[in-house]
Amino acid sequence: MDDASLTNRPDLSAYWMPFTANRQFKADPRLFVAARGLYYRTEDGREVLDATSGLWCVNAGHGRPEIAEAVQRQLMTLDYAPGFQMSHPGAFALATRIAELTPAGLDRVFFSNSGSEAVETAMKIAQAYHRARGEGQRTRFISRERAYHGVNYGGMSVGGLVNNRRTFTTLPGVDHLRHTHEPGRSAFSRGQPAQGAELADELERILALHGPDTIAAVIVEPVAGSGGVLPPPAGYLERLRSICDHHGLILIFDEVITGFGRLGTAFAAQYFGVTPDIITMAKGITNAAVPMGATAVKREIHDALMQGPANAVELFHGYTYSAHPVACAAALATLDIYERERLFENAAAMAPAFEAAVHGLRDRGPIVDIRNLGLMAAIDLAPRPGAPGARGYDALTRAYKAGLLIRVTGDTIALSPPLTIGEAQIADMAGMLGKVLETLE
Numbered sequence: 001m002d003d004a005s006l007t008n009r010p011d012l013s014a015y016w017m018p019f020t021a022n023r024q025f026k027a028d029p030r031l032f033v034a035a036r037g038l039y040y041r042t043e044d045g046r047e048v049l050d051a052t053s054g055l056w057c058v059n060a061g062h063g064r065p066e067i068a069e070a071v072q073r074q075l076m077t078l079d080y081a082p083g084f085q086m087s088h089p090g091a092f093a094l095a096t097r098i099a100e101l102t103p104a105g106l107d108r109v110f111f112s113n114s115g116s117e118a119v120e121t122a123m124k125i126a127q128a129y130h131r132a133r134g135e136g137q138r139t140r141f142i143s144r145e146r147a148y149h150g151v152n153y154g155g156m157s158v159g160g161l162v163n164n165r166r167t168f169t170t171l172p173g174v175d176h177l178r179h180t181h182e183p184g185r186s187a188f189s190r191g192q193p194a195q196g197a198e199l200a201d202e203l204e205r206i207l208a209l210h211g212p213d214t215i216a217a218v219i220v221e222p223v224a225g226s227g228g229v230l231p232p233p234a235g236y237l238e239r240l241r242s243i244c245d246h247h248g249l250i251l252i253f254d255e256v257i258t259g260f261g262r263l264g265t266a267f268a269a270q271y272f273g274v275t276p277d278i279i280t281m282a283k284g285i286t287n288a289a290v291p292m293g294a295t296a297v298k299r300e301i302h303d304a305l306m307q308g309p310a311n312a313v314e315l316f317h318g319y320t321y322s323a324h325p326v327a328c329a330a331a332l333a334t335l336d337i338y339e340r341e342r343l344f345e346n347a348a349a350m351a352p353a354f355e356a357a358v359h360g361l362r363d364r365g366p367i368v369d370i371r372n373l374g375l376m377a378a379i380d381l382a383p384r385p386g387a388p389g390a391r392g393y394d395a396l397t398r399a400y401k402a403g404l405l406i407r408v409t410g411d412t413i414a415l416s417p418p419l420t421i422g423e424a425q426i427a428d429m430a431g432m433l434g435k436v437l438e439t440l441e
């Protein structure tokens with residue numbers, strides 16, 4: 001790095017970074033200063049190929065002028081409108097567009113500002129729905145180990161990652177299915193593991209323990225993302241759906257990562273042909289240009305809450321920035337890009353090359369498993385004895401220095417490139433990553 005860029009670097013001490021080893025980072029910072037297409041630029045002027053779409057969110061690639069122009073136009077026209085008892089046209093236009101992308105029937109949309117808030121909203125709607133139908137005793141939630149549903153108290157409580165839970169008080173009335181990662185019989189699966197659909201039957205056991213009529217909803221990521229890219233075993237989601245139907249439970253798909261084309265369809269629900277009752281989304285909804293979350297709900301659920309006198313507020317929930325005009329403008333411009341450039345179709349078309357490239361890395365380093373579906377994949381490194389996470393961190397920093405952004409959780413590398421990626425860039429990504437893996441001692 002030259003002296004000029006060092007001089008431009010701000011003081012790093014005041015900013016308390018999220019999900020980061022702050023002291024380690026500040027001793028060896030990694031700062032991006034610009035981004036365009038598939039590449040970030042670092043403060044020392046290097047290009048870094050974004051193999052993670054930022055945090056699984058920049059699905060259309062970086063620096064899209066259409067989104068920037070829509071945001072600027074919106075800011076100069078209507079910067080903000082209250083969302084309670086007032087609104088603006090963009091909110092309705094966006095909800096309609098989203099309802100066209102969600103599976104048939106999930107056509108009522110509640111807006112928030114993040115994936116975490118979309119999940120809190122879904123949990124509250126599930127409880128409110130049962131209460132409105134006279135089944136207010138249905139308050140419990142069932143989720144899954146290794147799930148990530150955000151970091152607010154509801155999402156954390158249904159989450160299944162111990163580091164996110166151990167320090168904090170979790171909500172009562174939450175139970176967890178076991179996760180679906182079974183390297184013993186499904187290591188190096190390409191796509192959905194063939195084995196493991198019966199893991200869904202554990203839901204029956206948990207229901208019998210609590211009493212099915214006490215359960216409000218089951219919440220799962222169709223493909224667990226942050227917990228390590230765990231595609232569901234073939235037939236697993238279908239079984240969850242049928243058990244939920246049998247017992248009158250709401251099935252929530254948390255599609256904060258899988259929404260907006262990651263698997264080559266608008267939502268994972270369509271990819272798997274399994275329709276949940278509620279879908280949570282965020283991230284790719286605005287191509288991450290402006291924070292936004294949304295919760296799409298089956299019409300029956302929505303309608304069950306539209307009761308009482310017309311002047312009654314039906315759901316005591318919402319945020320100052322629900323359906324923020326600028327977020328709506330960014331989202332509408334983003335959805336236009338997805339449609340015009342057929343990016344979901346491109347994701348589907350690139351998935352085989354991506355799968356081949358990622359599995360082609362199998363012998364390039366200390367690798368114990370590789371998994372993939374659509375444009376998401378994970379590579380599990382064998383932990384270095386006595387130092388879990390150390391190899392993963394080395395992979396992250398060496399990849400960054402080599403010009404590749406990967407995501408690392410512990411010793412698991414996750415890849416989720418923008419849906420704009422082509423075969424040549426997939427090959428570049430795998431080439432750089434292969435070289436990094438070979439250096440991992």
Ligand SMILES: Cc1ncc(COP(=O)(O)O)c(C=O)c1O
Pocket residue numbers: 113114115116117119148149150151221225226254255256257282283
């Ligand atoms: C499945 C899932 N749900 C919820 C969230 C939380 O989203 P946010 O970080 O926007 O609150 C995430 C974030 O990665 C996620 O992957």
